[in-house]
Amino acid sequence: MGDTHGIGEPTLEEQIAAYQREFQDLDPQVEKVVSALSRLNRRMNVAYGRQTAALGISNAEWEVLKALVLSGVPYRMGPSDLAKRLGLTPAAMTHRIDRMVAEGLVTRERDESNRVRVIVELTAEGREKWLEAMRLASVFEEDLLQDLSAKERTTLGEVLTRLLRRVEHAQPDAGGRLSDLD
Amino acid sequence: MGDTHGIGEPTLEEQIAAYQREFQDLDPQVEKVVSALSRLNRRMNVAYGRQTAALGISNAEWEVLKALVLSGVPYRMGPSDLAKRLGLTPAAMTHRIDRMVAEGLVTRERDESNRVRVIVELTAEGREKWLEAMRLASVFEEDLLQDLSAKERTTLGEVLTRLLRRVEHAQPDAGGRLSDLD
């Protein structure tokens, strides 16, 4: 796709005002945090999407590369493990791996010790793509946080982690079908 | 879909350690903020998804209801405006409206003053669904922030807004194809 169709998004302030108008029992303080968080995340994903596109890979492929790299040497995982890690169905994983094998980012082979299993392994090219993506991403992230002092960064990280613990506690293990973009 | 396939996600700390191992020139402070933000947002979307599902609507439908309500009385918008607001192509909007009309959440009619245009209008049922969803969401959000003091909430909102301004400045207007979930 590439570029958005519209500019027609209200500012954060306008949006919060609209919420107040349409739904009174809403704490504007809370709503501001939640809306800013959601919006910020969306914009960041757009930025990541552009960067990976510039490298000729999709965001979906980037996720797979990331999972493999973070799994550590020898950069191998089974399709089911990858599917779980990325929050996809096994069927979707099969197709995604098909595409990535065709592009030379990963290889797929049967595990000879247990022929039911399949091993997906990162290729040198795949690893290089991930590294390039990380170089771009780290520059972007550093730039994003540039206005925050060291202390503010620490505090922000700490507060977000606290919120994270709270959601994870509130959502035992059920989860949902959302992609894994950290 | 419903429930996730896997529990196999590393903790935030494990993930950051893996990043350090595979990509040295990365500031752990920065990475922690970015990863926590992304992960938190994901979990929140899962929670919203469960809540809307419990009301018998999809997240996609919730987004449309939200756009219409926030547009204010008389809760009307054209398909193109909705598409821009939600970051969808006009084609996708056509289909989505089809479904929602069938479910009685909105109505679609031609604008008699300009027969090229179409007007999508929220029904009473659609508005009620949105209100129910908001009641659930506001409880969840309040609960999420419960451990934060009033001062912390203010600071968090302020810092996130600052980051938001920075991303928006860095990304003039191009945008991308991500759904609008605030």
Place this chain on the structure above:
DNA sequence: GCTTCGAACTTTAGCTTTGAAGTCTTCAGA
């Protein structure tokens, strides 16, 4: 040794979205 069960992956059918092409309406100029 054969059979049955379970695990891991693939295949199939159906849905939602995209991008591109098509239709219908309005408006401006000849």
Place this chain on the structure above:
DNA sequence: TCTGAAGACTTCAAAGCTAAAGTTCGAAGC
């Protein structure tokens, strides 16, 4: 009035996903 161009929506084909039904291999019981 007619013609051409632009705008707003819809239709169509193809991509990618989910859920459910295969397929194949390995392991346990009879």
